[in-house]
Amino acid sequence: MTVFGAIGIASTGLTVYRKWIDAVSDNLSNMNTVRSTNEAAYQAKYVVAEAANYGNDTDDGAGVRVQGIALGDAEGRMVYEPDHPLADEGGYVKYPDIDMSSQMTQLIMAQRGYQANAAVVDRAKESYQAALQIGRS
16 A cells, blocks of 8 residues: 555545534534424434445455435434423423433544544655655655
8 A cells, every 4th residue: 555545545534534523513512402392303413434445356445435324313302391482282392312421422432533544644644755855865
């Protein structure tokens, strides 16, 4: 694998982890979104990643890509808040079924993955610059 190949593969990882961080950010910012009981709750977003060119024997690694976004449950959770303006006649409103601790764990994993791929890009860039210096000597 060439230095440019390492940068290319690491950049695909950066893209996937950035999209994962974006999805977690959306989930965290909408975890307190209230809906009436006859509406669907905010659906959490989950990034589905896959190996790029998986199963292609002629390719020595093309990185990873986002296959799509999976959505969480639209049922949400019912909370008794009789004073809320969106409450039904029983006093219930609907919140998304999003667990903050799970989302924070995913955020930490995505941040660390992003940092690891960024470090690969930095190391590959340093190797390329060192090779250029050797060529100049």
